[in-house]
Amino acid sequence: MKPLHELTIAEIQLLLQQKQFSSREITGHFLDRIAQQNSIYNCYISVDNDGALNAADAADKAIATGANGPLLGVPFAHKDIFCTQGVKTTCGSKMLDNFIPPYDATVVAKMKAEGAVMLGKTNMDEFAMGSSNETSYFGSVKNPWDLETVPGGSSGGSAAAVAARLAPAATGTDTGGSIRQPAALCGITGLKPTYGRVSRYGMIAFASSLDQAGPMTRTAEDAAILLNSMSGFDAKDSTCTDIAVPDYTATLNQSIKGLKIGIPKEYFDERLDATMAATVQTALAELEKLGAILVDIELPNSALSVPAYYVIAPAEASSNLSRFDGVRYGYRCDNPKDLEDLYTRTRTEGFGEEVKRRILVGAYALSAGYYDAYYRKAQQVRRLIKQDFVSAFEKVDIIAGPTSPSPAFKFGEKGDDPVAMYLEDIYTIAVNLAGLPAMSLPAGTMNNMPVGLQLVGNYFAEQQLLNTAHQFQTVTDWHHQSPVTE
């Protein structure tokens, strides 16, 4: 048998049922690894040893009485953006360094109900604002493939934990690429579902109209297992869609013969590094070999997605983050002189630079006299971008391209230039603006660093995406490559 930390969740579930090991054993194994190695990668903000072992024991008891379930007794990690009752939830910020939620996010409650075992909470860019994990108050996460490079962001802790085998799987959230880009940079599989597929209740909001939670796993099959659990209508989230959840694992083995894959020319223009382009082309050729048909398409408004996003997301964030005022919970400055001072110093001291930058940008975009020029205009652009995809999906089933313009970059490389950092999401952002589902798959390497292939599906076509991804993974082994030797 492979070492326990090399198992996928599909394998863990099977072996738990076969009583090859107990949930306590594999949970303990991961807790030991985290204790030994988290200081290297800094991918966990909190580790819930007692909670994890208790949940593992409960799962073992259930299994002993014949219970079965795809996540029963399976260890995993939650991004520290999901509220977990009784377990500190920081969202990567000093502002919430002392915040212990009295309630579970819907995603957390669902996975708990299935007997999944939460190991801990993973590091992230502060309030999910960042593409390198450098904005976390708790220090940046190291990319397990090269400790000098970033893991991507904002779900960098989740991506690194899975890549470093400090968790078999993790949850993430994606507002502009925060699942897919770190998945690409860390060589794992990440899925951002259709907006409305997964409840946002209890997920600390960055930009409400764009945020969506999804699985970060080693394989497409694991992503399907996790998505089965995470998805579904939730009456507590008005933007959650009431559409039945199919069994995402049921269709993984279908043939993709005849599948039409659109290749947007805008994603392969001169701005994409030639080696990156070649790597992605090689991956696309694999899909062609499986019977897929590659079709050239256009997404003419692609170039507008970054500017539109950097108006809409900060605008929503500026309002969403107003509740962090030092009055009811979270950080409060010492000895406030008066109300004004309480607000000003709490927010000055509690938020990091990138968060403050986005609050300012967002407040400006919404302010009297600028609303039409910025926010309203950005919403109009958003409709055009969505329309581009709607038109494209009349011709093709899936759209493919690179997940990020380059593999993982060095720490500090883009730290001084917010716009360079924002361009890191150039291929992922349009998907959020349109509300579509998309995945990133390990698809090769460049300079020994992982490269991600992005697949974008039509609305609620997660089944097709996962099927395509799984088929790709039956003929490639990039997803099995590991940066760690022990």
Place this chain on the structure above:
Amino acid sequence: MQWETVIGLEVHVQLSTQSKIFSGSSTAFGAAPNTQADVVDLALPGTLPVANLQAFKSAIMFGLAIDAEIGKESVFERKNYFYPDLPKGYQTTQLEKPIVGLGYISIPTAVEGEIKQVRIHHAHLEEDAGKSLHEDFHGMTGIDLNRAGTPLIEIVSEPDMRSSAEAIAFLKKVHAIVTYLGISDGDMSQGSLRCDANVSIRPMGEEKLGTRTEIKNLNSFRFIERAIHVEVDRQIDLLESGGVIKQETRLYDSDKNETRSMRSKEEANDYRYFPCPDLLPVIIDDQTIEELRAIMPELPEQKLQRFQEQFSLSAYDASILTEQRSIAEFFETATTHCGDAKLSANWVMGELSGYLNKHDLTIEQSPVSAEQLGALIGRIKDNTISGKIAKQVFEAMCSNEGSADEIIEAKGLKQVSDSGAIEAMVDEVINNSPDQVAQYRAAEPDKRKKLIGFFVGQIMKASKGQANPGQVNQILAKKLNA
């Protein structure tokens, strides 16, 4: 110079839904601080609002009551500002696409019988804030979030009112409509109905509106009236002494009876409104509107009309009785129990309201129920007691001495209608008053009516008020004229 007052009102009405507008917490008034605030009301990270459809139904019913257009697509927006009792740092409200569009509310004017239509610019749904408590915290401020998230409709009028009396009439009408609809308890003392007044003046005959000031948070009819008066006086003094009115928000201080500046237009917040991304637009279909139209209760105007037609009441009586739904219902119940609308109207507007006013009670707190009052009036109508004795019985009923019949029985107040007994009393008075009898008989017939009063008075006195006055008159006339 003759000045004309121009007033527009923004009325906030708390809707009496079971739960809050975006959470499942109770909206009941008076609970211990923060016991009715859940994770959503506290704006804990990650929590999301879910719109309460009952609040929409209430708002639509209000819209139908004022003949307004109903917004088919209703959008919530965020009004961003910081305040300790505003947990999210924004108020969820409506701006560009409110639930209720242009409508009308008619009010009586100073001219008897004249009705005026006040235009309603729109009415929108929004959430109430919590309360900041500045006392009992030793220099600190306490926050009570029980009220946070209580559904409100804000009714915004056009500047169509020309006096404080019209403003009060407008508010009373709003109060009547929302309580008739049953969508609010309308209790101003608990803040269920509050208002801001936009006040300006202009030279009589001028069309252009003057610069307005907004007087905040007026929570009683009396304060609204006084606040408008002092603000109009202030504006007139200012303009007549060569000053200019500044557009600003002013606060009414009821202790000093003055308004004072809160913040100027320049200091006003930039609220950075934008559509709330956590709430999808609410689509109201025609079927919903028609279903609500079908269950609309009788409105004040309809009741006023019906009372005049069905009960032959004067327009004045009918308007007094229909001003409050509870009074109208009290009157109607009493009438059903006694079968005499005119008597019932007189009693409700007379004795009953006199008693309630004197003891500072609302009609809901009346010690005598509508059924009980109806039973009492019934005893006047069937000549068991006279109207005068009835007042005595009513007093006793108010002191909880029993039902009308029990009191009449216990106190022996039954009217004497035995004609033999009355004749005996009449004979005695005639025999004892020879001078008055002579005077009466010598008088012209048209003067006699006045003179007969003396004899009636004597007999009523002798009978302790219990002789049937009709019979007394009849027998007296017969004997004196014999």
